[in-house]
Amino acid sequence: MWEQSLKMPKSVELSFYEGLCRRDPENWAARKMLAETYTKEKFLNEALKEDMALCRHFTDDPSCFYNLACSYAMIGRIQESVETLKKAVHMGFDDLDWMVNDFDLRDAFESEEFKDWLATDPIVAQIISEMDSKSKK
Secondary structure: OOOOOOOOOOOHHHHHHHHHHHHOOOOHHHHHHHHHHHHHOOOHHHHHHHHHHHHHHOOOOHHHHHHHHHHHHHOOOHHHHHHHHHHHHHHOOOOHHHHHOOHHHHHHHOOHHHHHHHHHOHHHHHHHHHHHHHHHO
16 A cells, blocks of 8 residues: 655654554544655655645645645645645635745745735735734734
């Protein structure tokens, strides 16, 4: 079920989460940790597959969609990354400060689509306004 990567050896932590998920594919807490560990250890295609599964399961969780956007960006699927970021924000992800400093999204940030979205989306404008008013207090 789990695809082996030839990039680098797997850590004990990664092997642990893979084993948990093999034994119980419906253990969504373990699958979230597996996706995070795949990302941390640069098994990016595997991370993408897990993030996609998590979004199919947690259809109303903006953090899952944010993580999927990061996975798309890290493998060079920039348009999908930006579209998924838009979805995450419209679902309620509102930590733009975190987002604009997230190294995983650096390639998406350079795209014109991302820049246009930040400049024109009313929800983004509202979040930025709220961030500005909090920082002035």
